[in-house]
Amino acid sequence: MTPSLYRPGTTRLHRAPAGLKLAALCAAGIALVLTGSLPVLAAAALAGAGLVRATGVPLRALRGHAAGLAWVTGLVVLATALLDGPDQAVAAGLRILALVLPALAVTLTTRATDLLDALERALSPLERRGWIRADRVGLAVALVLRFVPEIAGQAAALREAQAARGVRTGPVTLIVPLIVRTLVRADAVAEAIDARGYPPGKDERPR
Amino acid sequence: MTISLDTVSASRAGRPVLHGLSAELGERRIGIVGPNGSGKSSLARLLNGLLLPDAGRVRVCGLDTRTQTRAVRRRVGFVFQNPDDQIVFPVVAEDLAFGPRNLGLPKAEAAARAEAALARFGLGHLAERPSHGLSGGEKQLVALCAVLVMEPDLVVFDEPTTLLDLRQRNRVRAAIAGLGQSAVVVSHDLGLIEDFDRVLVVDEGRIVADDAPRPALRWYVDRLS
Numbered sequence: 468m469t470p471s472l473y474r475p476g477t478t479r480l481h482r483a484p485a486g487l488k489l490a491a492l493c494a495a496g497i498a499l500v501l502t503g504s505l506p507v508l509a510a511a512a513l514a515g516a517g518l519v520r521a522t523g524v525p526l527r528a529l530r531g532h533a534a535g536l537a538w539v540t541g542l543v544v545l546a547t548a549l550l551d552g553p554d555q556a557v558a559a560g561l562r563i564l565a566l567v568l569p570a571l572a573v574t575l576t577t578r579a580t581d582l583l584d585a586l587e588r589a590l591s592p593l594e595r596r597g598w599i600r601a602d603r604v605g606l607a608v609a610l611v612l613r614f615v616p617e618i619a620g621q622a623a624a625l626r627e628a629q630a631a632r633g634v635r636t637g638p639v640t641l642i643v644p645l646i647v648r649t650l651v652r653a654d655a656v657a658e659a660i661d662a663r664g665y666p667p668g669k670d671e672r673p674r
Numbered sequence: 675m676t677i678s679l680d681t682v683s684a685s686r687a688g689r690p691v692l693h694g695l696s697a698e699l700g701e702r703r704i705g706i707v708g709p710n711g712s713g714k715s716s717l718a719r720l721l722n723g724l725l726l727p728d729a730g731r732v733r734v735c736g737l738d739t740r741t742q743t744r745a746v747r748r749r750v751g752f753v754f755q756n757p758d759d760q761i762v763f764p765v766v767a768e769d770l771a772f773g774p775r776n777l778g779l780p781k782a783e784a785a786a787r788a789e790a791a792l793a794r795f796g797l798g799h800l801a802e803r804p805s806h807g808l809s810g811g812e813k814q815l816v817a818l819c820a821v822l823v824m825e826p827d828l829v830v831f832d833e834p835t836t837l838l839d840l841r842q843r844n845r846v847r848a849a850i851a852g853l854g855q856s857a858v859v860v861s862h863d864l865g866l867i868e869d870f871d872r873v874l875v876v877d878e879g880r881i882v883a884d885d886a887p888r889p890a891l892r893w894y895v896d897r898l899s
Contacts, residue, residue: 473765475802580768584781612764616806655759662724662752663760664744664776664824 472532472574478523480572485581486588488573499565505554508561515568522575529571536567579612602666610656621648675735675828675856676700677721682730684716691716693879694730699858705867705887706860707894708876715755717876718830718860722750735827748777751821751855755833757813758806766792766808766816767801773824784823791819795849811842818849831859835866864891 475481480488499511519529526533540563548556574582583605590601622645626636634640677699684692691713708714719725720732723743732739737746754760763769770788775781792798795815800808808816814834821829831850835843847866850857861867873890875883875898883893 473802473804578768579764580771606762609763609768613762613805616804617758620806652759655754655756656762658724659752659754659760660762662722662747662754663762663773663820664747665772667776667778 472571473578474522474524474528474575476523476576478521478576480518480522480576483576484585485577486585488577489582489585489589492569492573495569496566499562503558505558505561508558508565511565512561512568515565515572518569518572519575522572524575532571536564540564579609583609600666606660606665614652614656617652618645618649621645676733677828677858678731678733679720680731680733682720682727682732684720684725684727686716686725690728691879692720692727695879695881696730697874697881697884699872701871702856703867703870703872704856704858705870705873705890706858706876707862707864707867707873707891709898712876713879714860714876715832716879717874718752718832718858721828721830721858722747722752724752748824749827751824751826751829753814753818753821753829753831753834755836757810757817760817760820761805761813764805766803766805769805769816770820770823773820777824787823787825788819791823792816794822795819809842810838811845814838814842814846815849818846822853822855826855828856828858829853831857831861833860833862835861835863864895867891 495511499508502508540560543563544556544560547559586608587601587605590599590604593599594601622641625641625644625648629636629640677697679695679697679699682692682695683690695717706714706717716725720727720739721734723732723739723746726740726743734746734750737749739746761769763772767785767788770791771781771784774784774787779787789798789801792801795818797812797815797819800812800816805813805816814837818829818834834850835846838846843863843866850859850866859867859870867873868887868891870887873883873885873887873894874881875890875894877898882897883890885893
């Protein structure tokens with residue numbers, strides 16, 4: 468699992484402004500939630516696959532993500548089929564693909580800092596009203612991108628350690644120690660962020 | 675770079691860890707050794723205000739760590755034992771730009787500093803790599819670069835070689851030896867600090883020996899190992 472997905476490149480998607488990509492993604496997301504038309508959803512999913520292809524990233528490098536996406540999509544389709552019938556299940560599956568594939572294309576072609584800058588610019592009107600600190604939201608998103616693979620790695624290490632001791636791994640035996648480790652780790656990371664001069668002083672806010 | 679500890683006591687998580695430390699430190703390379711739990715990492719944290727004294731005063735270049743914490747942190751960089759805790763951005767170049775951006779530097783200047791720091795250690799090829807995919811030694815050097823881009827006068831290292839294999843340890847040792855800045859290094863790796871200018875031995879929250887490396891390390895090995 469590699470949520471820090473960005474792959475350097477020179478494709479048109481790489482060169483497109485991060486803000487434009489995020490705005491397009493948001494607009495597409497809203498439109499896809501509002502429509503239930505199977506042909507439209509199928510076309511959007513195909514377009515999403517086309518965008519991933521246009522990133523220039525070899526498909527074999529995306530196998531892990533494809534497997535994860537297939538699992539999630541399969542589960543949603545199955546549950547929807549049982550609850551709402553086959554038509555709704557197909558629509559739900561196509562909607563997920565149409566939402567996730569373009570998002571994958573954007574993260575493959577956009578540096579995290581560019582995404583965060585765009586996010587902070589988008590949030591700046593709220594900051595001017597004193598409702599939020601946009602840089603804090605940006606840092607929180609960066610930390611999620613950075614530490615999801617670390618936490619996944621810790622989960623794998625815990626599973627191995629438990630298996631080595633003959634413990635049958637289940638949600639509780641895994642999640643409780645994982646949460647404890649993650650909270651301890653969060654303290655250490657917060658300390659390191661402090662040491663690196665965050666938050667910037669009023670006269671030091673990044674330009 | 676002068677560091678002044680004036681009868682400093684400090685606690686971590688409500689537990690007293692340092693008791694009445696006093697010292698004047700002005701040497702270019704200072705080592706700190708001691709058993710696990712002796713307070714040496716806490717002593718290191720005092721130096722850039724990560725830990726504030728309960729009593730007494732810590733001054734770095736005349737700046738009080740309690741009342742001038744931001745100014746102290748601009749001058750004192752801190753390299754943590756586990757670089758995974760220190761690297762907060764998903765891509766190396768982005769992480770290196772984080773500190774300079776906190777200093778208010780424009781994006782281009784922060785990126786230029788990051789590029790120069792990586793080039794200095796022959797790590798330019800790592801700039802676009804995902805942070806979590808680096809080797810232990812690469813991560814530790816990237817963590818050092820992330821401190822150096824802020825151009826501190828003093829770099830404090832908390833057990834920088836503990837998690838590394840021999841080859842990576844040698845790379846980090848060479849990096850520390852080549853620093854232009856003053857350095858304070860907490861370490862169990864006695865070979866790392868044997869050529870330093872001064873070594874403090876810490877035990878049970880007190881400085882129990884303070885001397886040139888050879889006699890200080892001999893004292894440590896004879897009494898506490």
